[in-house]
Amino acid sequence: MSASDDGLLGIGELARRADVTVKTVRFYSDHGLLPEAARSPGGHRRYGPEALDRLRLIRSLRTLDLPLPAVRRVLADEDGAAAGVLEDALAGQLRALGSRLTALRWREAALRLVAESPPGQRAERLRLVGAMSTPPSTEPLARFWRAWLPPRMPARSTAAFLDATVVRPPEEPAPAQVLAFARLHALTTGPCPATGRPQPQVHRAAGARGAAVLYAGLAEAYELAGAPLRRERRPHPGEALDCFVAAYATAYGVQDTPRFRRGLSRQLAAEPRLDRYWELVAEVTTPPGGRPEPTPGTAHDWLLAALRAQQADADG
Template identity: 70%
Template sequence: MGYEAARQRSQGGGAASQSTASGGPEALDRLRLVRSLRSLGLAVPEIRRALDERGDADRALEDAVAGHLRTLGSQLAALRWRDAALRLVQESPPHERPDQLRLIGTVTVPPSTAPLARFWRAWLPPRLPSRSVTAFLAATVPAPPDDPTPAQVLAFARLNALTTAPCPGSARPQPEAHRAADARGAAVLYAALAEAYDLAAVDLRRDQAPGPGEALDCFVAAYTSAYGTRDTPGFRRLLARQLTADPRLDRYWDLVTEVITPAGGRPEPTPGSAHDWLLTALTDQTAA
């Protein structure tokens, strides 16, 4: 018997109600349904709401099951994270365990990317359009692995500590080349840089040495578009000097690489590694 039919029979009036009261087949159907849902972990209030729904009972059951699946997903993610963290402690030399436990203890379970997002929001220029901020965060904030290795747990914990530590000075080390743009120019700049980084990532995956090409031209065009200037050899030399002198976030991108790279896998390009590749190509070109 289907769920809807069982619900209707269990809630029917007259003879059906009398049959339920006397322990008839309707009551048995209802009891079996409750037992099945309880064996799957659904709470009694959820089951009661689904059984008492007078509209679309099947939809009510689907909603209850979907909510329980979300809860289970969060619980499983937390268990996988704890399992990898415990294996990290188990496998580490005794003298390293106190620092590792301190780092791991600062990360919520399951881990949250909110501290990383706050770090970048403080780094970005003010009044940047919200869709530009969203796109930027999607590219720069790595999602915690679904089934992490001990090394990935440690890398994410270090990344969390890096982004929550007090920043020396009064502001985040944003490149001067970025701070000079207004809000509109910054939005143009970051959108174009994302395209250049995607192009450079293709060359990185091919193990191609930094050099001239579409990726480098797109990289330079990101800055010329933001500042309304022309792409000339002189501008490229100036840009190379400025970007070389600007503060760097190498440690952040090194840790991101560890977080997103599976055990034994090939390191995936990040915006940081793509930027380094492009800056090397630009520096080599202007030096030549």
């Protein structure tokens, strides 16, 4: 059936011109996306000439996999801002697609990890990757560090601390990075050692606000230590170490003196679980063949070694 004398199109003719099925036209009409202009005496749907362009637009939007609510928002815009509405819809679709692609890349890398594992390690690695989602959530890591921080630390300081300590999973991981993150997930969700996980002495002495000051100062010291770490220089006194010690002195409310430095070098003990955390972070963030970047953990160890070397020279 062609256009009638009044210029209206029947459902079959509209479907033919738009190269879709009659069922498709009926579906969009029933959902209010393609309004009818009239009904024939026999009750058949009739559409105005503008319906063809509208139907082609709907088809194009649906080809991009936009959901019906997004299509409706684009079609309903009558203020001349359709480009902005469309851009928002497309941006949302791109974000959703990116998330699905990231999940698929993680699944592919996890499959390769298990498939390429030596037979004796396959069961353990399968258990590790099976315990986390793909892509993995960072919430277990955040919980791990929140338990480390003193209660009632200011929210802004807590957010800054978590931003520096919670590693983000790569979007295109290699199998080795999947394994490292799976081990990181197991480390942060597993039970604490039998000795528990006591709060550091500085938390108990300085309190929540003192700890906030401490970690702000340590972040600056770690950044300063990054340069010699990248050049693979041995731990040594300097601006980074002074900033490191000042962070602790300020948190304790005391002066930076040789006596304080001597006591601090004895007080700061190794934390095997935290050391393992930062080792795994380096593995997660380093692509195959890449060079590891300094982490807060490696910076802390370098600065502590510099402090102890300084004290050894002073005592010698």
